[in-house]
Amino acid sequence: MIAQPQDKYRRFKPIELSDRQWPNKVISQPPVWMSTDLRDGNQALIDPMSVETKLRFFKALVAMGFKEIEVGFPSASETDFNVVRRLIEENLIPDDVTIEVLTQAREDLIERTVKSLKGARRAILHMYNPTAPDFREIVYRTDKAGVRGIAEQGTRWVKQYTAQQPETEWVYQYSPEAFSSTELEFAKEVCDAVSAIWQPTPAQKMIFNLPATVEMSTPNTYADQIEWMHRNLNNRDAIVLSVHPHNDRGTAVAAAELAVMAGADRVEGCLFGNGERTGNVCLVTLALNLYSQGIHPGLDFSNIDQIRQLVESCTNLPVHPRHPYAGELVFTAFSGSHQDAIKKGFAAQTAKSLWNIPYLPLDPADLGRSYDAVVRVNSQSGKGGVSFLLQQQAGFELPRRLQIEFSKIVQLVSDETSKEINASAIYQLFDEAYLQVNQPYTFRSSKVNDDNEERVTADISLQHNGHQLTLSGQGNGPLDAAAVALSHHLGEAITVVDYHEHGIGSGSDAMAVCYVELKVGQGNPVFGVGQDKNISRAAIKALLNGINRVLQ
Numbered sequence: 001m002i003a004q005p006q007d008k009y010r011r012f013k014p015i016e017l018s019d020r021q022w023p024n025k026v027i028s029q030p031p032v033w034m035s036t037d038l039r040d041g042n043q044a045l046i047d048p049m050s051v052e053t054k055l056r057f058f059k060a061l062v063a064m065g066f067k068e069i070e071v072g073f074p075s076a077s078e079t080d081f082n083v084v085r086r087l088i089e090e091n092l093i094p095d096d097v098t099i100e101v102l103t104q105a106r107e108d109l110i111e112r113t114v115k116s117l118k119g120a121r122r123a124i125l126h127m128y129n130p131t132a133p134d135f136r137e138i139v140y141r142t143d144k145a146g147v148r149g150i151a152e153q154g155t156r157w158v159k160q161y162t163a164q165q166p167e168t169e170w171v172y173q174y175s176p177e178a179f180s181s182t183e184l185e186f187a188k189e190v191c192d193a194v195s196a197i198w199q200p201t202p203a204q205k206m207i208f209n210l211p212a213t214v215e216m217s218t219p220n221t222y223a224d225q226i227e228w229m230h231r232n233l234n235n236r237d238a239i240v241l242s243v244h245p246h247n248d249r250g251t252a253v254a255a256a257e258l259a260v261m262a263g264a265d266r267v268e269g270c271l272f273g274n275g276e277r278t279g280n281v282c283l284v285t286l287a288l289n290l291y292s293q294g295i296h297p298g299l300d301f302s303n304i305d306q307i308r309q310l311v312e313s314c315t316n317l318p319v320h321p322r323h324p325y326a327g328e329l330v331f332t333a334f335s336g337s338h339q340d341a342i343k344k345g346f347a348a349q350t351a352k353s354l355w356n357i358p359y360l361p362l363d364p365a366d367l368g369r370s371y372d373a374v375v376r377v378n379s380q381s382g383k384g385g386v387s388f389l390l391q392q393q394a395g396f397e398l399p400r401r402l403q404i405e406f407s408k409i410v411q412l413v414s415d416e417t418s419k420e421i422n423a424s425a426i427y428q429l430f431d432e433a434y435l436q437v438n439q440p441y442t443f444r445s446s447k448v449n450d451d452n453e454e455r456v457t458a459d460i461s462l463q464h465n466g467h468q469l470t471l472s473g474q475g476n477g478p479l480d481a482a483a484v485a486l487s488h489h490l491g492e493a494i495t496v497v498d499y500h501e502h503g504i505g506s507g508s509d510a511m512a513v514c515y516v517e518l519k520v521g522q523g524n525p526v527f528g529v530g531q532d533k534n535i536s537r538a539a540i541k542a543l544l545n546g547i548n549r550v551l552q
């Protein structure tokens, strides 16, 4: 029998921090970002990146604005060692960018790591060892003193070997790996022991990176852990407090945001949340969450599609179509009520107003994405989406009742096919249903005489059943006169219920479009649409198309 969860799993104990401050804090500036795409992201790939791929990725990270980039684990492989050498020897590291490398707390590995950085102007040397009880007991078979000793000895080796390359400005970063499941007092004890050896100062700080190596709890608990460390670490003003959330529970973004509220200065993560298991925290999401709150994150994602393609090609992993901000479908509305609200939002938006479009927390244009994909029509869509696409595609601004009438035509097709209908297909349906209605009466020409301001005469030349017809009528305007002419011919009253017109295009290409809602006899109202360079002809064509639709 499958075990009950309460018999199999342990609940994570809440942190005792009754005077926690973070819930009242607001993030008002971005943290220092550190991309670990080339290290934590890379170590989690099925096929790790080649030297060339890493260099391509590095250049892209620099272009995005990252100032700290972890480029690998140089003591682990020749590839990673060579990446560091190429970056240094080929002068690929801009002056305001610092590379970071990771090592275990083992002398041979530290020695080789330091060697890989020969000639670097500035470098962050990142050493880790796990501190949590399960690692102490299961992996290292040692006690707290043993684990603390590994961190202390490792730090001494880092001090010793980096001192041999004084031309480099060294920044030391220490991570108590599995911090999220380490007793807080013990995490502090290890970190304080490390800083006592390294001796950071406010002018030359060191970095303590507190990883949720495995995400163990709700994000508020991680925030409590970070606030506790922020308040209790020795020598806090000489420390850059960094966080490194993984996404095992799917709440890494929330954990990172609450951790920043709790006192973290710096966040490590990967683009689109790549990384071990369920990934590292997604830096794109974090940065754009800030952007949408009116805070510039200091990272440039203004061409998000290009960045997504680069990351997909370097990692060989797809970005989910619903990934926040970056997924192919995240700015797309298929459903009717969403489309209606978005259409109204665009109409209400002015150049000066703050962004306020329902369902779109961020302007797709800020990420280099077009509005074309914002509204897409399938069987879940309504009149708002259909008319929005028709307007975008061909400039028609349908009156409300025509929107309702036409969307039923589109709905019929989408129900039959169970497929999306794109803008050009919608235009084609509109053209067939409203503009190319040439039977039984085909328009040939019309002449309007409005010399007399009160009585306008319309002469309309038509084709009907292979015969040429010329009809004439008088009314208070061209449309009224044409309606009179056609009423006489058909022997039925033609009533114009509603009339709209607008122009499409400009200059010599400008077209007038008329929408006429009419009734033939006692029948139901229907719409006719006419398009012509001449507004009177457009109105007469609209009337005739409407009558044709009734007669068909």
Ligand SMILES: CC(=O)SCCNC(=O)CCNC(=O)[C@H](O)C(C)(C)COP(=O)(O)OP(=O)(O)OC[C@H]1O[C@@H](n2cnc3c(N)ncnc32)[C@H](O)[C@@H]1OP(=O)(O)O
Pocket (backbone or CB within 6 Å): 040, 043, 073, 075, 076, 077, 103, 104, 105, 106, 109, 128, 129, 130, 139, 140, 150, 177, 213, 276
């Ligand atoms: C949470 C993280 O992401 S941590 C980073 C993880 N990333 C990687 O491991 C990628 C690169 N690593 C590697 O390629 C390899 O681990 C290497 C080449 C660095 C080392 O390989 P190996 O020498 O075979 O050692 P391995 O990684 O298996 O580690 C096991 C040994 O190192 C010790 N060890 C592991 N981590 C650490 C550490 N951080 N500090 C000190 N010792 C450590 C273990 O206790 C074990 O010791 P034992 O052999 O005496 O039992």
Ligand SMILES: CC(C)C(=O)C(=O)O
Pocket (backbone or CB within 6 Å): 040, 102, 128, 175, 177, 178, 209, 211, 212, 213, 214, 244, 246
């Ligand atoms: C090396 C450390 C920081 C790490 O990647 C982790 O704990 O997740």
Ligand SMILES: [Mg+2]
Pocket (backbone or CB within 6 Å): 040, 211, 213, 244, 246, 276, 280
């Ligand atoms: Mg990690």
